[in-house]
Amino acid sequence: MRPGERLRGLVPARGLGPVRGLRAARGLVVAALGAALGAVLLAALLAGCGPRDRPDDLLVVYSAGPRGLAEAVTEAFAEEHGVRVEFFAATTGQVMARLEAERHRPRADVVVFASRVAADALKEAGRLRSYPNPHGVDRTRRSWHDPDGYFHATSAAWVGMAIREAAWDPEAHAELEWSDVFLGRFPGRVTLPGPSRSGAAGDFIVARTLDLGEPAWDEYREARRAGLDISAANSQAIGGLLVGAYDVIVGAVDYLILARIEDGAPIRFHAPPSGAALVERPVAILDHTPVPELAEAFVDFYLSPEMQARVAAVHLIPVHLDVPPSEIRARHIPVEPRAIPVDPAEALAEQTRILRRFQLQVERAEVIR
Amino acid sequence: MMARESMSGGDGSVFLEARGLAKQFGGTRVLEGIDFRLEPGERLVLLGPSGCGKTTLLNVISGMLAADGGTLRCEGDLLDSAEAGVHRPMRRRGFAMVFQDFALWPHMTVAGNIGFGLEVQGVDRTERNRRIGEALEMVQMSEFGGRKPAELSGGQKQRVAIARALAVRPRLLLLDEPLSALDARLREDLKTELATLLDETGVTSVYVTHDQSEAFTLASRIALMNQGRIEQIGTPRQVYREPATAFVASFLGVSNLLPAPESEGGTLVLRREEVSIHLEPGEANGVVALPGVCRRTDFLGDRQEAWVEVDEGLVLRGFGPLDLQVGQRVEVRYDPNRARLLSA
Amino acid sequence: MKRSRWPILLALVFLGGLVGYPLAFLLLQSVFPELPAGRLDGFMDAWVRMGETPEIGRLIRNSLAWAGATTGVSWILGIPCGWLLARTDLPGKLWVRLSLLVPIMTPPYIAALSWILVMQAGGFGDLLTGGIPEPLRGFFFSFWGVTLVMALSSFGYVALAVEAALSELPRRFEDAAELLGSSWRRTFVRIVLPLLLPAILNSGLLVFLDALSNFGVPAVLGTRSNLPLLPAEIFFLVTSWPVDIALATSLSSLLCLFALVSLYGSRWLGHVFGGGAVEAGPVRVQRLSGMARRASWAFVGVLFVFSSGLPWAAMVLTSLARSWGEGWPALTLAHYGEIFTPGSRGLGAIWTSLWLSVTAATFCVVVGSWIAWVNVRSSGWLRQVLEGMATLPRVIPKIVMAVALILAWNAPWVALDIYNTAAMLLLAYVAIYITDSLNYANATLRGMGENLEHAAGILGAGRVTVYRRIVLPRLKPALVAAWITTFIVCMRELVASLMLLPPGTDTTATFIFNQFEQGDLSAAMAMATVTIGISTLVLVVFTLRRRSSPGTGSR
């Protein structure tokens, strides 16, 4: 045996076997029949049985980041109520995807999003359960909640720009606008967290597109042509900024930037004069939940001053009026920026179309440079 | 017909000439001092036991191998000369070959196989088709032009291989045991057919075999090879009747090899068919008659072969009557003029 | 002797449940999007939407063009390598073969990540050369750059397949042509190439299917290189927002269709132009001149540097880099430390990958060899169904299989709660990779007469005994190879793992991918190094053991 033969045996044999011509071909065609046969057999085998019952001391929470905060809150809740919490942390997009995949076999009881629009979409689809009066809701910013009580903001953040100090020119950039960046002020040095992953970036794109109308699309395309890079998620964008691969993140969520600034990173947060997007982070109860009381208790718990203090600690804006924002936030974003005006009804109606179009024409499009 | 005009005429002109050809593989000498001359239209059969170097010699002639020593000329052109550093590549020799395992290209049809050589020669399409048809007809395979080799029997494949080689009208046709992959019966039929075909085309050829009946049927001359050398070269009659060495004598037909009388030395060769065995003693008019005991018989149908011990340890083979029995006392007769003396 | 039919039925039910049911369900749902809810409305809705979205046409064209280009480049790189190995006296062939295996061992997404590290602004390329010319960078982050990255990780298959075929292609075919006056080029084009066609087509088909369904490379490089491709689109449709499962199912069905068409297309081509099986014989070996030898080594060497050397160097260096920024980074083992910290996500990912891969490989080998045996020793139309179904997973893109499994096991009527558990991943691995074991076992079983088994049967051995005592031992070498192969591919399986991962669990592949998405390349590369290290270790250990145990090593 030659040495090569021995080695060859160990190469993944991705071969389809010898070409056995038409006989095997006919076999494959018949395989379709076989597949159907298998399907019928299995369906017959399993028909009629629904999902299993769940213990009533288990709460399933799907939460968008920050992971640390979500973990802390669920752990504290589990401890205080003596229950178990199953917990899935991901981006808003991933959480939405999982909910969709599980539409016919629901598992989650409570979801936390980093996007109001996502919660609106679920509400519209009739998949949320109303909880009109959480405990202590009076001491929170009521305007951030759903008027019908289908979801409640736990916190909020501003979506603006993050810029490397090295690239920041206080004079020239004080009035820096979205359009400046999109239209090529920092060619090849700009990134945007992918709206299909990052709920905050998604909300920002929806808000800006509705605000500007059709010209927004020209801007996005122009930005891609000027080398706008779409990052997978916020942390990848921030990583790139810290390393120096980018100078600017458009659609940066402030609390993540503030956390890095606290660590001493030479970056800053900038809200353009025309407005930044305010992104609430709603918590919602799914309508099929077998443990509604537990789910409601979780919402109450999230809105309590103790948990709101934890929210503030990660530099988010707490929804509770008695809990002050973190010191870094107070220092770096002393005055609330102007908010890009959004009509919630319009946002809800248009968001899927906008995000899909953004994916196809900007995010994953082949751009002719 | 197929052969070139210039090749015809057996006026003793030399077509192919080998002088002192030699070939080594690693350290072992596989060919040594090969000399022969071939006249146009002649058919030389290389005959010898397995491993004697027949294929190697054929490959040297074809140009597949370069000789290590000696020279090879064809019609005066120097094809190979290790000393002069000449080695003409096989594709520029204008030879064709029929391989032992046919080597038909499996992805081409029969017609494609036959036409390939013509295509290489730049024969245009209509002429090519005509000649493909002619070649197919020659081997009686006209209906098979569209088939692929895998759809043919062994004998049919061999016919196609022959047609492929002849279609290009080669200067020299080389055949390496072309019939050995076929079964005995078919071999017998094809042997005569091939002889006729080659005669008709008149092509000069070199034919390798280890089967002597094939050699006798096909050869105009036989070169008997042993251990990388040509032991004898001559017409079938010559090599059979007048073997030059003991090896030749024992390789062709069945012979009794006897030590020659002291005075002369060497070996005495006596063919089996020259030895007759009789139950009754007869008159010895010019014939040697020796008494002996039959030690073994072998029934052959029309007669019997027998081994007769005529002297202590000296056994002669010959033919005897059908009623011969082992252990019988018999008389062995032969004509001493038919015995050949080979000097040591 | 009339055989009972239950083994083949059992095998059919198994494969039907594993592969047939999910795929059938996927096809149905692409047509009836509301099927899981038990409604038949929205018939062909997704297909219509697909037709109405011009961008999707672009995606499809891109995907086909990219997979085609990858195959072409793999051929261009692989065929000369195969020829050098099979037909020349190039010294050091063992090393050349190893250099072909190394890129095969490196998952394409890791190679792609490593290439980003080399080519990005401020990457290794800049550090090494003091600044890569911008046009070169532009070329790399483009269609052809991404093609090259993919081709560099798959040309080894072509090379090894061509080598195998060439080293068995007897020289008399070439001699016969050359004797008739054919030039070297004509002989190659008219004789050698057609006879090589089955090997070229089969390996090309593998590369094509792999590229067509590859998720990792375009996911890592696609956006940046402005190259949107179908598998990534399907992935995002299923895993990010806005979710469109119906569209994902119809795109998946389309991908399946392409795969099947290319399978039959290549078989048809091989049938029409190829010569079928050729009996092996002595081959012609070209003696290389000193010049040609150096050129060949340079060719192989450059290929190795680009396919493995540079990416691996970037990978290992990044995994050791303390911080990123200006100039060469300071080195640290901290990232490995993090991975191996007890209780860390990294260690968890390694354990998950290990037990999943070991279990899946063992399961595949055991069940796969049994099915292969049932298949070889039976006949009739049931066998054809079985054979067809067994070929499916190898042809169906992995991402499609993953989508199908999600749908199938999330359907409201499924009683088992295996979605959202690691068992789902196990199921996916087995469904995707069982064909390898089947093929390995099949190849051996075909060459192994039934008489051996009858001999045992006459002595009164039952079916199970025959299988255990006669069939299995004979299969052992093939099964060991199948096991290693399956283990290695499971260790690196990315897209199915990403899609089917239960909450809070990672495999090494998803860990790498997530760390990349989080922007922590050092951690990603440390894990990549560990994964490749484990795979290589397993390979080496088994190879050495096989070499040292006589009697089982010959194949």
Ligand SMILES: Nc1ncnc2c1ncn2[C@@H]1O[C@H](COP(=O)(O)OP(=O)(O)OP(=O)(O)O)[C@@H](O)[C@H]1O
């Ligand atoms: N490529 C080679 N390398 C080394 N030795 C070789 C090679 N080819 C042939 N030989 C040796 O040369 C000798 C002659 O071989 P050759 O094939 O010419 O024999 P042959 O007469 O054709 O035998 P046969 O009748 O069996 O075909 C043999 O001993 C063989 O082992």
Ligand SMILES: [Mg+2]
């Ligand atoms: Mg021979």
